[in-house]
Amino acid sequence: AQTVTQSQPEMSVQEAETVTLSCTYDTSESNYYLFWYKQPPSRQMILVIRQEAYKQQNATENRFSVNFQKAAKSFSLKISDSQLGDTAMYFCAFIMNAGGTSYGKLTFGQGTILTVHP
Amino acid sequence: DVKVTQSSRYLVKRTGEKVFLECVQDMDHENMFWYRQDPGLGLRLIYFSYDVKMKEKGDIPEGYSVSREKKERFSLILESASTNQTSMYLCASSPLGEDRVGPSGNTIYFGEGSWLTVV
Numbered sequence: 001a002q003t004v005t006q007s008q009p010e011m012s013v014q015e016a017e018t019v020t021l022s023c024t025y026d027t028s029e030s031n032y033y034l035f036w037y038k039q040p041p042s043r044q045m046i047l048v049i050r051q052e053a054y055k056q057q058n059a060t061e062n063r064f065s066v067n068f069q070k071a072a073k074s075f076s077l078k079i080s081d082s083q084l085g086d087t088a089m090y091f092c093a094f095i096m097n098a099g100g101t102s103y104g105k106l107t108f109g110q111g112t113i114l115t116v117h118p
Numbered sequence: 119d120v121k122v123t124q125s126s127r128y129l130v131k132r133t134g135e136k137v138f139l140e141c142v143q144d145m146d147h148e149n150m151f152w153y154r155q156d157p158g159l160g161l162r163l164i165y166f167s168y169d170v171k172m173k174e175k176g177d178i179p180e181g182y183s184v185s186r187e188k189k190e191r192f193s194l195i196l197e198s199a200s201t202n203q204t205s206m207y208l209c210a211s212s213p214l215g216e217d218r219v220g221p222s223g224n225t226i227y228f229g230e231g232s233w234l235t236v237v
Contacts, residue, residue, distance in 0.1 A: 043230055094223065106161075106163075110159060
């Protein structure tokens with residue numbers, strides 16, 4: 001079974017600064033995907049960034065980037081130039097390659113509440 | 119845009135009541151899921167379905183059942199609600215197969231959640 005661990009229940013950062021959220025996972029699979037989801041107070045889950053395990057290059061989406069260390073099973077999210085709208089709960093999630101028997105089941109971490117202060 | 123709609127956003131039920139949470143998706147997705155979200159525990163999978171009338175248990179199925187009579191609709195049923203089922207419930211759907219990933223790279227789409235309080 002896969003597990004995802006987020007060891008930081010809460011984080012805070014000043015506006016315009018950079019913050020890194022940590023995530024580790026455990027799996028015996030070699031072909032999988034990792035995600036960061038954002039959940040603002042509205043509770044709507046929003047995909048922030050996605051990383052394919054077979055790609056060595058770290059994914060980047062505007063101010064969001066990841067540090068994917070496959071051997072260490074680590075997948076951290078870096079938010080640069082933090083904005084007030086980044087305040088939300090952030091979830092790290094794992095999915096096996098859908099070509100297997102995952103049926104698209106995501107396994108989530110516990111979540112990290114990020115607060116961006118003005 | 120993909121839309122996953124949970125018909126009830128806020129419910130208050132009494133212990134022992136039978137509770138139905140409904141979820142509808144409009145993208146012809148094969149897979150549908152029910153997750154439960156609790157502070158400090160993240161999202162935990164209750165049940166999922168990969169086809170009409172097909173269902174499989176997730177990580178915490180006890181006390182729940184599901185129904186999928188039509189492809190677009192996936193219902194979560196609490197046969198006899200208990201206070202420890204007070205939580206937020208999230209429905210999600212996804213297409214089968216990575217070749218159907220959307221342009222944003224998303225593989226799963228969530229509803230807005232249903233807050234259930236059992237008193």
